[in-house]
Amino acid sequence: MNTFKYKIAFFLCSSMFIFSCTKSIDFNQVEDLEVTPEFEASFIHFNEPASRFLANGVEVSTSQDFIDIEFFRYQFTSNHLKRVELVFETQNTINRAFAFTIDFIDITNTVVHSFTVQENASADHTDTVSTYTEVFENEDLLALKQTVRIAYTLRLRNGTPIDTDSLGRVACKSYAAFQINLVD
Amino acid sequence: MREIILIIILHIGLFTFSQNKQLLYGFSEIPQALMQNPGGKVTNDWYVGVPLLSQIHVDLGTTGSTVYDVFSDDNIDFNDKLRTAVSSMNPNDFYTVNQQLEIFSGGVAVGNRFEKNEYLSFGLYQELDFMLYFPKDFATLALEGNKNNINQLFKANHLSGTADVLSVFHLGYNKKVNKKFTYGIRGKIYSSLANIHSTKNKGGFITTRGEDNYYDHEFDFGIAVQTSGIASLIDDDNVDVNDNIDTLKKRAFFGGNLGLGVDLGFTYQLNNQWSLDASVLDIGFISHTKDVENYVVNGEFTYSGVNPLFPEAEDGQTADDYWDTIEDDFEDTFIVDTTRTKYTTWRPVKFNASLNYAFGEKRSKTCSCIPDDTGYQNAVGLQLYGINRPKQPQLALTAYYYRRLFNGLRLKAAYTIDSYSFSNVGLGVSAHIWGANFYIMADNLLAYKNIYDAQHVSLQLGFNYIFKKK
Numbered sequence: 001m002n003t004f005k006y007k008i009a010f011f012l013c014s015s016m017f018i019f020s021c022t023k024s025i026d027f028n029q030v031e032d033l034e035v036t037p038e039f040e041a042s043f044i045h046f047n048e049p050a051s052r053f054l055a056n057g058v059e060v061s062t063s064q065d066f067i068d069i070e071f072f073r074y075q076f077t078s079n080h081l082k083r084v085e086l087v088f089e090t091q092n093t094i095n096r097a098f099a100f101t102i103d104f105i106d107i108t109n110t111v112v113h114s115f116t117v118q119e120n121a122s123a124d125h126t127d128t129v130s131t132y133t134e135v136f137e138n139e140d141l142l143a144l145k146q147t148v149r150i151a152y153t154l155r156l157r158n159g160t161p162i163d164t165d166s167l168g169r170v171a172c173k174s175y176a177a178f179q180i181n182l183v184d
Numbered sequence: 185m186r187e188i189i190l191i192i193i194l195h196i197g198l199f200t201f202s203q204n205k206q207l208l209y210g211f212s213e214i215p216q217a218l219m220q221n222p223g224g225k226v227t228n229d230w231y232v233g234v235p236l237l238s239q240i241h242v243d244l245g246t247t248g249s250t251v252y253d254v255f256s257d258d259n260i261d262f263n264d265k266l267r268t269a270v271s272s273m274n275p276n277d278f279y280t281v282n283q284q285l286e287i288f289s290g291g292v293a294v295g296n297r298f299e300k301n302e303y304l305s306f307g308l309y310q311e312l313d314f315m316l317y318f319p320k321d322f323a324t325l326a327l328e329g330n331k332n333n334i335n336q337l338f339k340a341n342h343l344s345g346t347a348d349v350l351s352v353f354h355l356g357y358n359k360k361v362n363k364k365f366t367y368g369i370r371g372k373i374y375s376s377l378a379n380i381h382s383t384k385n386k387g388g389f390i391t392t393r394g395e396d397n398y399y400d401h402e403f404d405f406g407i408a409v410q411t412s413g414i415a416s417l418i419d420d421d422n423v424d425v426n427d428n429i430d431t432l433k434k435r436a437f438f439g440g441n442l443g444l445g446v447d448l449g450f451t452y453q454l455n456n457q458w459s460l461d462a463s464v465l466d467i468g469f470i471s472h473t474k475d476v477e478n479y480v481v482n483g484e485f486t487y488s489g490v491n492p493l494f495p496e497a498e499d500g501q502t503a504d505d506y507w508d509t510i511e512d513d514f515e516d517t518f519i520v521d522t523t524r525t526k527y528t529t530w531r532p533v534k535f536n537a538s539l540n541y542a543f544g545e546k547r548s549k550t551c552s553c554i555p556d557d558t559g560y561q562n563a564v565g566l567q568l569y570g571i572n573r574p575k576q577p578q579l580a581l582t583a584y585y586y587r588r589l590f591n592g593l594r595l596k597a598a599y600t601i602d603s604y605s606f607s608n609v610g611l612g613v614s615a616h617i618w619g620a621n622f623y624i625m626a627d628n629l630l631a632y633k634n635i636y637d638a639q640h641v642s643l644q645l646g647f648n649y650i651f652k653k654k
Binding site: 025026029032033034035037038040041042043044045046047048063064065066067068069070087089150152154174175178180182 | 489
């Protein structure tokens, strides 16, 4: 009887493991892994009346400034940033066309990339709206990754001079769309 | 990076460990059943567990996707499977791991010479308990970004989990008050070797349509990860593995962060065949005072872009000054403060209860009488189990059938409905040969046909020497 008892116990215990099995699994699939999140972040904006182009009652048709930026030189950005789009929406109700130029400057103070967003004049002070997209891929993306300073120039095109009675506003909204590959 | 992601994916598919020991609960011939109910029935006069082998327990499970869901060799694009797995899970899905190893254990009946109705049991065991909720919003943000998730709040409280490695010294007292009522109590001293605790995070990150610009990005975080027993082990100056082993040994024997706990339980015999029992385990805490290092991120920041040409300040601030302010505010939002503030963790309290019906008395072939020492050969019953977890309790309901085979073999089969599955069939066997006892129990036997697709597996086994007068 004892022998039989042992056999039953052995059978029950071992069967738990003997009957365990697996279906086909391929862990090498992880080599195919792509993690490519897309982030969008607000970039430049302004919304200013015509009077902003006056200094002591005299028109100053060009405004210029810059910001120093480290973001594009981070190791993470350098390794994983695959594509960037800068998307602009400009509005104008001033009777003067304007051009908004952005220069990307590297550590040697060299402009490595530049583009200009144009907006038409608004003769009757109703909104003129335009959109513009600048894409950074390949060489342009490499230039972007060298950028340490972004310089902005807003220039009113020739036309009726601005004075204190000038109507209208200039406005711009924009965002940056980043495509990232986390696995690279 | 690829390795880190692989580890995360494996975690998605890996099993989690629960602490439900539904096969052991009420299995009174196995001395370790007293650990599940200190007021359970005692059927031996004394026992001693084989050191390091008296109870080995591992339990793994996930309520979410399995390894097979993601890694099956089925010609479906791996990235599609991964995204499907992530999107199918919710932030209340969790992974748990529980492992226990008894270092030593023993028990002895005490009381007057003729009726030893009291029982003392004691022991030391090591436990690893890991619990992590699926950080759904963090995974979604990493996989998709915010582009297609405008107006969605990525919640910081999706990061929630605990990990404990500890040793537990315990001393239990069990008393059979009369034929109907038995109660028990077990005191515990916890010595935590290492702990990670992050359960009360709040706030999050959201991108909404903006007024001044396309988007407003709001960051409002309150994230805290508390640790003890880890900082000294990962210190850069600490390179000697032997030193670390010595440190862990000391912590295992009351040298860690200490805590106290208690288990309570009873058994009530309603009549000859019906009985009711219940227990509450690990009502206790650990006070983390040594080797504490906490990481805290508390920040609030709203960003809607930069106005480079007409900075808001009119006091001569340049665009670059304006941008610097934004950068500083942004960095301040994500600064990780390291603190050494002491903290207390509560052990996950477990609850067990069962209603049992015994039947099938063994009759002697020779006299048609009922031998009074054999009792009933079968039992069926229902068991309820619950464990308190950071977000919500986990519950399990078990129906079981117990059977004595011959003098020295006991079987228990159980069907359990729990957070993991509705198809958990388990089997436990306890063999008693002279004084030697060997038991083995496994859960989710149906899942063994494809172990990679299992949401929950558990196994426990052990060797004891048991002495009974009768």
